Amino acid sequence: xxxxxxxxxxxxxxxxxxxxxxxxxxxxxxxxxxxxxxxxxxxxxxxxxxxxxxxxxxxxxxxxxxxxxxxxxxxxxxxxxxxxxxxxxxxxxxxxxxxxxxxxxxxxxxxxxxxxxxxxxxxxxxxxxxxxxxxxxxxxxxxxxxxxxxxxxxxxxxxxxxxxxxxxxxxxxxxxxxxxxxxxxxxxxxxxxxxxxxxxxxxxxxxxxxxxxxxxxxxxxxxxxxxxxxxxxxxxxxxxxxxxxxxxxxxxxxxxxxxxxxxxxxxxxxxxxxxxxxxxxxxxxxxxxxxxxxxxxxxxxxxxxxxxxxxxxxxxxxxxxxxxxxxxxxxxxxxxxxxxxxxxxxxxxxxxxx
Amino acid sequence: xxxxxxxxxxxxxxxxxxxxxxxxxxxxxxxxxxxxxxxxxxxxxxxxxxxxxxxxxxxxxxxxxxxxxxxxxxxxxx
Numbered sequence: 235x236x237x238x239x240x241x242x243x244x245x246x247x248x249x250x251x252x253x254x255x256x257x258x259x260x261x262x263x264x265x266x267x268x269x270x271x272x273x274x275x276x277x278x279x280x281x282x283x284x285x286x287x288x289x290x291x292x293x294x295x296x297x298x299x300x301x302x303x304x305x306x307x308x309x310x311x312x313x314x315x316x317x318x319x320x321x322x323x324x325x326x327x328x329x330x331x332x333x334x335x336x337x338x339x340x341x342x343x344x345x346x347x348x349x350x351x352x353x354x355x356x357x358x359x360x361x362x363x364x365x366x367x368x369x370x371x372x373x374x375x376x377x378x379x380x381x382x383x384x385x386x387x388x389x390x391x392x393x394x395x396x397x398x399x400x401x402x403x404x405x406x407x408x409x410x411x412x413x414x415x416x417x418x419x420x421x422x423x424x425x426x427x428x429x430x431x432x433x434x435x436x437x438x439x440x441x442x443x444x445x446x447x448x449x450x451x452x453x454x455x456x457x458x459x460x461x462x463x464x465x466x467x468x469x470x471x472x473x474x475x476x477x478x479x480x481x482x483x484x485x486x487x488x489x490x491x492x493x494x495x496x497x498x499x500x501x502x503x504x505x506x507x508x509x510x511x512x513x514x515x516x517x518x519x520x521x522x523x524x525x526x527x528x529x530x531x532x533x534x535x536x537x538x539x540x541x542x543x544x545x546x547x548x549x550x551x552x553x554x555x556x557x558x559x560x561x562x563x564x565x566x567x568x569x570x571x572x573x574x575x576x577x578x579x580x581x582x583x584x585x586x587x588x
Numbered sequence: 589x590x591x592x593x594x595x596x597x598x599x600x601x602x603x604x605x606x607x608x609x610x611x612x613x614x615x616x617x618x619x620x621x622x623x624x625x626x627x628x629x630x631x632x633x634x635x636x637x638x639x640x641x642x643x644x645x646x647x648x649x650x651x652x653x654x655x656x657x658x659x660x661x662x663x664x665x666x
Contacts, residue, residue, distance in 0.1 A: 477608065552604075
């Protein structure tokens with residue numbers, strides 16, 4: 235059977251890992267899919283370039299900026315060179331470019347399975363209230379501000395401590411007004427307006443990963459609790475949970491918004507109350523956890539995109555443990571040389587120059 | 589009680605809450621009481637079973653049972 239060639243970005247399996255390697259491993263575990271994984275990297279130091287048991291061949295891409303012409307030309311080149319048929323972009327910075335140009339990419343013979351731009355915009359923290367209301371969960375008391383005066387009023391009204399958040403990225407806790415104002419200025423300087431001020435809600439930090447088919451049906455979902463995280467807040471150990479209200483909210487999210495593609499909902503759960511904290515419109519870096527408990531979401535996403543009539547999503551057990559670990563590989567310098575000079579790793583006919 | 593009924597208990601006294609992902613370690617007596625509560629026994633019935641099983645006075649068993657119930661409440665399990 236001819237391999238199905240899938241491009242995966244986010245193969246930066248570093249201390250703040252991208253989701254790519256988890257997605258690639260998941261696809262490889264579906265033997266019947268016969269996936270040939272093409273790593274799409276932005277730097278010769280991304281570990282996935284060298285993990286040849288997961289990533290069959292890799293290419294360095296230009297950054298996904300501007301109108302994306304150079305980026306899409308590179309994808310076309312990869313299609314010509316390696317038969318690229320499908321791409322799963324896994325990084326936040328790539329998604330707007332892919333979503334805006336979905337048709338252009340398709341015209342070049344490469345398929346994707348992503349949310350629409352309207353769906354993508356729902357991840358904005360200034361839209362979370364609307365989402366929370368429609369999926370039946372709560373939102374911590376939130377104020378969206380566009381000036382320092384409004385910000386100070388919001389902090390006063392909500393009462394300290396508060397979370398100070400950018401619309402899409404960054405979030406800090408502030409315990410004093412001075413600290414809050416410093417975070418406000420830092421956010422405005424880096425990301426602009428609006429700035430979100432939110433009451434701090436305490437409870438269990440639970441997340442759910444899922445994939446929607448774009449027509450209101452869930453292709454599967456798995457809930458987890460992060461038991462320990464790194465200094466960067468990334469999961470190191472976790473456990474599967476079956477928090478009914480959160481899983482029902484994920485189901486409603488796919489149904490209500492006809493969500494297409496992968497997503498992660500970050501929640502805080504206190505008793506029966508579920509508070510929505512963040513929506514990520516992509517696979518999280520811990521995506522392999524779901525695969526490990528029998529819910530292979532990357533594989534189901536690809537199969538759904540190919541028009542397969544999928545059986546209902548499999549169930550999973552609560553109480554399965556996830557442990558991330560560090561590991562090393564040693565390889566030949568020729569691979570690094572290929573990445574730097576040719577922007578490509580995985581050709582079999584190359585040797586180190588003598 | 590519905591929450592308590594979902595707890596997973598191991599023979600070694602490891603308790604896992606599938607709703608929250610929290611885990612606990614309980615003593616032999618704690619495991620005995622949790623098993624009784626999960627089976628739908630009232631505090632009084634559980635205390636009587638505890639007194640018989642661990643050879644303690646009914647009064648001591650009732651006190652332990654009340655304390656344990658309080659701990660479960662503190663952890664949001666009952």
